[in-house]
Amino acid sequence: MSIVARNKNSKPRVTVKDLARDLGMSVSTVSRAFHADAVIAKDTRDVVLNRAREIGYSPNPFARSLITKKTRIVGVVVADITNPFYPEVLTRLTTELRAIDMNVMLVAADQSGEVDQALRLLLNYQPDLAIILAATLSSEAAQECRKAGTPVIFFNRLSADDHAFGISCDNILGGRSIADYLVDTGHRRLAYIAALADASTNVARHRGFSERAVERGLAAPVVIEAGQFSYHAGYEAARKLRDLKEMPDGVFCANDILAIGFLDGVRRELGLGVPDDISIVGFDDIEMAHWPSHGLTTVQQPIEKMLEATVSLAKELGTNAGKEPVVQMIPPGSVIERATTRRRHHG
Amino acid sequence: MSIVARNKNSKPRVTVKDLARDLGMSVSTVSRAFHADAVIAKDTRDVVLNRAREIGYSPNPFARSLITKKTRIVGVVVADITNPFYPEVLTRLTTELRAIDMNVMLVAADQSGEVDQALRLLLNYQPDLAIILAATLSSEAAQECRKAGTPVIFFNRLSADDHAFGISCDNILGGRSIADYLVDTGHRRLAYIAALADASTNVARHRGFSERAVERGLAAPVVIEAGQFSYHAGYEAARKLRDLKEMPDGVFCANDILAIGFLDGVRRELGLGVPDDISIVGFDDIEMAHWPSHGLTTVQQPIEKMLEATVSLAKELGTNAGKEPVVQMIPPGSVIERATTRRRHHG
DNA sequence: CTGAAAGCGCTTACAG
DNA sequence: CTGAAAGCGCTTACAG
Numbered sequence: 001m002s003i004v005a006r007n008k009n010s011k012p013r014v015t016v017k018d019l020a021r022d023l024g025m026s027v028s029t030v031s032r033a034f035h036a037d038a039v040i041a042k043d044t045r046d047v048v049l050n051r052a053r054e055i056g057y058s059p060n061p062f063a064r065s066l067i068t069k070k071t072r073i074v075g076v077v078v079a080d081i082t083n084p085f086y087p088e089v090l091t092r093l094t095t096e097l098r099a100i101d102m103n104v105m106l107v108a109a110d111q112s113g114e115v116d117q118a119l120r121l122l123l124n125y126q127p128d129l130a131i132i133l134a135a136t137l138s139s140e141a142a143q144e145c146r147k148a149g150t151p152v153i154f155f156n157r158l159s160a161d162d163h164a165f166g167i168s169c170d171n172i173l174g175g176r177s178i179a180d181y182l183v184d185t186g187h188r189r190l191a192y193i194a195a196l197a198d199a200s201t202n203v204a205r206h207r208g209f210s211e212r213a214v215e216r217g218l219a220a221p222v223v224i225e226a227g228q229f230s231y232h233a234g235y236e237a238a239r240k241l242r243d244l245k246e247m248p249d250g251v252f253c254a255n256d257i258l259a260i261g262f263l264d265g266v267r268r269e270l271g272l273g274v275p276d277d278i279s280i281v282g283f284d285d286i287e288m289a290h291w292p293s294h295g296l297t298t299v300q301q302p303i304e305k306m307l308e309a310t311v312s313l314a315k316e317l318g319t320n321a322g323k324e325p326v327v328q329m330i331p332p333g334s335v336i337e338r339a340t341t342r343r344r345h346h347g
Numbered sequence: 348m349s350i351v352a353r354n355k356n357s358k359p360r361v362t363v364k365d366l367a368r369d370l371g372m373s374v375s376t377v378s379r380a381f382h383a384d385a386v387i388a389k390d391t392r393d394v395v396l397n398r399a400r401e402i403g404y405s406p407n408p409f410a411r412s413l414i415t416k417k418t419r420i421v422g423v424v425v426a427d428i429t430n431p432f433y434p435e436v437l438t439r440l441t442t443e444l445r446a447i448d449m450n451v452m453l454v455a456a457d458q459s460g461e462v463d464q465a466l467r468l469l470l471n472y473q474p475d476l477a478i479i480l481a482a483t484l485s486s487e488a489a490q491e492c493r494k495a496g497t498p499v500i501f502f503n504r505l506s507a508d509d510h511a512f513g514i515s516c517d518n519i520l521g522g523r524s525i526a527d528y529l530v531d532t533g534h535r536r537l538a539y540i541a542a543l544a545d546a547s548t549n550v551a552r553h554r555g556f557s558e559r560a561v562e563r564g565l566a567a568p569v570v571i572e573a574g575q576f577s578y579h580a581g582y583e584a585a586r587k588l589r590d591l592k593e594m595p596d597g598v599f600c601a602n603d604i605l606a607i608g609f610l611d612g613v614r615r616e617l618g619l620g621v622p623d624d625i626s627i628v629g630f631d632d633i634e635m636a637h638w639p640s641h642g643l644t645t646v647q648q649p650i651e652k653m654l655e656a657t658v659s660l661a662k663e664l665g666t667n668a669g670k671e672p673v674v675q676m677i678p679p680g681s682v683i684e685r686a687t688t689r690r691r692h693h694g
Numbered sequence: 695c696t697g698a699a700a701g702c703g704c705t706t707a708c709a710g
Numbered sequence: 711c712t713g714a715a716a717g718c719g720c721t722t723a724c725a726g
Contacts, residue, residue, distance in 0.1 A: 013473070013495070015719055026697045031721060038722090041695060058471055062409040062418070063719035066702045071409070076453075078438065082634075087434040091425065091455035098454065098468065106423075106453040107445065108438035121445065124405055126360070148360070231638060264640045287429075291578060293611045293640065362703055373713045378705060385706090388711060410703035413718045 014057045023051055034059050065126075072102050074314060075122035075150075079109045079135035083229050083257050084286045086134055089155070089303060093131070096311045100318075102128070109135065116141040123148050128321075129314055131155055136200075137164075151317050151325070153310060156301075158200035158327060166327035167309050169301050171201050171283075174332040175208025178252050178281050178299060181335040183216045186344035187250030187279060190221035193237050193262055195229040195254035202229075202254050205283060209252050222248060226258055234261025239269050249278060249344060256282035256289050256298055263294060263340060279341035285333070295339030302330045361404045370398055381406050412473075419449050421661060422469035422497075426456045426482035430576050430604050431633045433481055436502070436650060440478070443658045447665075449475070456482065463488040470495050475668075476661055478502055483547075484511075498664050498672070500657060503648075505547035505674060513674035514656050516648050518548050518630075521679040522555025525599050525628050525646060528682040530563045533691035534597030534626060537568035540584050540609055542576040542601035549576075549601045552630060556599050569595060573605055581608025586616050596625060596691060603629035603636050603645055610641060610687060626688035632680070642686030649677045 020027045025048070032038035033048035052058065065071040074097055078090060094104045105125055107118040115135045122130060123144065130145060131153045137145075142161040145152050152164040159166060182190060190213050195202045210220050222244060226237035234253060238261075241247065253259035259282030266272050266280070274280055282289060285300035309328050317323060367374045372395070379385035380395035399405065412418040421444055425437060441451045452472055454465040462482045469477060470491065477492060477499045484492075484499070489508040492499050499511040506513055529537060537560050542549045557567050569591060573584035581600060585608075588594065600606035606629030613619050613627070621627055629636060632647035656675050664670060 013719095016721095017719080027720085028697055028699095028722080029695090031719095032696085035721085039695065044695080059721095060413075060473075060719050061471055062413055062473075063702085064721075066407075066409055066413070066704085066719085067721045069702085081434050081438045084431065084434075087428050087431075087437075090434075090453075091428045091457075094453055094455040095457065098465075103468075103472065104453045106437075106441055106451045108441040110438075110442065118445075121450075124408055125450065126407075126409075231634075235639070261638075264638065268639050287578075291608075291611065292582070292615050360703095363705095364703080374704085375706080375713055375715095376711090378703095379712085382705085386711065391711080406705095407703050410718085411705075413703085413720085414705045416718085 013060070014055055016057075016059070019048070019052060019055065019057045022055065023048065031059070069126075070318070071126050071128055073105050073125055073127040074102050075105050075107065075119070075125065075127035075130040076133060077107050077109055077115055077118045077122065077130065077135065078133045079115060080133075080229060081108065083134070083255065084288060085255070085257075085284050085301070088286075089133060089307070092303070092307055093310065096307055097314060100311060100315055102314060120144065123150060126150070129153065129317055131310065132157070136198075137161065149321065151321065151323070153313060155306070155310060156201060158204075163325055165313060165325045167306050167313070168200070168327070168329055169306065170329040170331045171204035172208035174283060174299050175205040175210070175252070176212035177332070177335060178283075179209045179212035179216065181337075182250040182252070182279065182281065182341075183213065183218065185250075185279075185341065186346060188218060188344075188346070189246055189248045189250070190218060191244075191248035191251045192221045192223050193234065193251060193253040193258060194223055194225050195227065195233065195258055197225070197227070199229070205252070205254055221252070226254070226262075229255050229258055231257055231261035231264075234258040234263075235265035235269075236261075238262050238265025241266070241270060247278065250281070250341075251278060252281045252283075254283065256284040256286045256296060258282070259296055259298070259340075260288060260294055263296065274340050275342040279344075281335070281341060283332075285336060289338070297336065297338045297341040299335055300333030302332055305330045360407070361402055363404075363406070366395070366399060366402065366404045369402065370395065378406070416473075417665070418473050418475055420452050420472055420474040421449050422452050422454065422466070422472065422474035422477040423480060424454050424456055424462055424465045424469065424477065424482065425480045426462060427480075427576060428455065430481070430602065431635060432602070432604075432631050432648070435633075436480060436654070439650070439654055440657065443654055444661065447658060447662055449661060467491065470497060473497070476500065476664055478657065479504070484508065496668065498668065498670070500660060502653070502657060503548060505551075510672055512660060512672050514653050514660070515547070515674070515676055516653065517676040517678045518551035519555035521630060521646050522552040522557070522599070523559040524679070524682060525630075526556045526559035526563065528684075529597040529599070529626065529628065529688075530560065530565065532597075532626075532688065533693060535565060535691075535693070536593055536595045536597070537565060538591075538595035538598045539568045539570050540581065540598060540600040540605060541570055541572050542574065542580065542605055544572070544574070546576070552599070552601055568599070573601070573609075576602050576605055578604055578608035578611075581605040581610075582612040582616075583608075585609050585612025588613070588617060594625070597628070597688070598625060599628045599630075601630065603631040603633045603643060605629070606643055606645070606687075607635060607641055610643065621687050622689040626691075628682070628688060630679075632683060636685070644683065644685045644688040646682055647680030649679055652677045
């Protein structure tokens with residue numbers, strides 16, 4: 001009801017000009033103090049930086065990036081947030097990127113078509129880098145990134161597009177070591193519970209598992225399609241065990257959350273004992289896998305190393321934006337044996 | 348090894364100037380086409396917008412915000428990511444803010460002191476709004492926001508600072524309705540498993556629960572301090588039941604993830620039957636609460652409405668940045684009865 | 695080592 | 711309704 005609206009609700013921010021005037025220096029000199037590689041007397045820099053702290057000045061990142069064409073923003077697209085693996089990756093990634101002074105602009109994509117859309121929005125902000133978590137891009141969208149000069153990293157996925165970077169666990173190796181583990185512990189009838197059909201993680205884990213099982217002299221594992229990386233999908237997949245001619249004795253589920261759903265399904269819907277009747281192995285080693293109620297045997301994803309690789313790549317791309325895309329495959333940990341598997345003896 | 352470094356790895360982006368030249372119009376006119384409330388002939392606007400789409404122009408948000416002082420960025424600080432409640436809130440919030448053309452800049456804070464720090468970093472980007480998920484701010488940090496003209500919303504927390512907005516479930520009411528439920532179903536010895544001592548959610552749920560229990564003629568519920576909103580804390584809290592003089596028959600845990608840990612602990616460490624020996628109620632209704640292996644009786648947080656309120660507040664603050672801070676309390680759903688509680692009969 | 699000047703890509707009074 | 715001009719807060723050749 002007041003006549004004069006208070007439009008200026010904030011004090012105007014202090015700018016280079018203010019600081020320069022305050023110090024009796026030129027704007028250029030003040031500006032240089034904030035760039036590690038600028039030519040400026042050490043004393044001058046110290047004076048500027050100290051005074052800046054006192055009066056609360058820091059350079060406006062927007063004005064800066066208008067000129068430098070660097071935004072220090074990394075656009076992160078996250079899709080499959082229902083998998084507890086990703087919240088952890090997301091927060092740790094955010095934290096570690098902050099440490100190299102990069103900021104995360106987050107876009108969520110519920111459905112797969114939205115990933116393209118999400119990335120386009122992000123591109124408006126001209127991120128120095130885009131990271132795609134748990135999803136892939138259409139090749140058109142990938143090309144748009146290239147046009148915009150934004151490098152793309154696929155995290156935990158391999159992309160069809162070979163102009164993008166990839167950082168992923170070596171899922172074939174992981175699948176193979178699970179096959180070895182199950183064979184070594186006396187399992188003879190293997191099954192694979194498949195998740196998202198076109199996810200590279202799903203495909204590679206299956207492939208490694210299957211190939212190695214055959215190499216070790218077993219029949220190729222039976223496949224049950226769960227369709228998703230989710231608890232619910234795993235639970236439902238357990239029901240499908242009934243349709244099998246022969247009950248498997250060792251089951252590898254595409255990831256932990258799927259395995260946990262499957263585990264619950266096997267116990268509750270089929271009334272089978274785990275590990276007594278059937279052994280179950282997951283992939284990821286999420287926190288829930290340690291819970292006493294599950295005690296899931298699984299393989300650890302090398303998150304630590306994957307994050308390290310991502311951050312150092314981000315850093316490198318900062319100085320060398322033209323770097324040729326490469327895919328880094330990081331070997332997973334070995335099988336962590338818990339309570340969902342046991343050795344089987346044969347007469 | 349090439350002699351000329353390819354520094355310009357991206358084609359320069361198309362700017363207003365390019366588009367203006369292309370259309371034979373002034374830069375001003377082109378610019379106006381992108382502002383709904385600008386004075387411009389409808390036909391002109393259509394021509395500009397169409398051509399813009401063709402050549403892939405969209406206004407540089409940085410240059411724009413340099414002038415408008417609006418960034419359309421909302422800074423989100425997330426702390427307690429281990430609670431599965433928050434990933435969902437975060438992604439949905441991101442998605443819904445996108446729908447009103449606002450972008451999320453994410454900062455993660457592992458420890459509580461980091462929240463202040465995180466927010467300060469965010470403030471550099473002059474977000475139009477800051478949303479704090481599952482945490483509070485020191486009053487100094489809150490004041491810095493005020494100085495910078497950035498409104499702050501505490502989501503799912505009440506803040507000590509009364510200059511901030513708050514959007515929260517009515518936790519007192521929630522606590523009360525759980526007390527009513529337990530009393531109505533014949534429970535006589537209540538206990539509360541407390542989480543983070545200074546979290547407003549924890550305090551209010553406890554208070555509502557305790558007050559109502561007394562109103563209904565019971566002794567004040569025994570309190571076991573779990574200290575955290577986490578599975579692990581809940582599991583450990585179950586052990587402490589042993590120290591109690593009398594075993595409670597109805598237990599309210601500060602939230603679902605705590606309740607699930609507690610549930611597992613009660614079953615595995617104490618060998619007690621749930622719900623036969625003891626009833627357990629959580630708070631949140633996270634997805635995991637539906638899982639057949641838990642079937643947790645709980646109260647639903649009104650996420651939908653909380654998000655709605657947040658988004659509409661964000662919208663309103665866009666046109667009226669000086670709005671007086673208010674706290675909105677949204678009533679929770681009623682108790683959802685599942686498999687961790689049962690009616691008790693007394694002789 | 696420092697300063698004056700141009701310019702990044704926009705928006706917005708101000709004229710017309 | 712449209713255009714020319716100023717200016718947002720910076721950085722960076724270019725001189726000195």
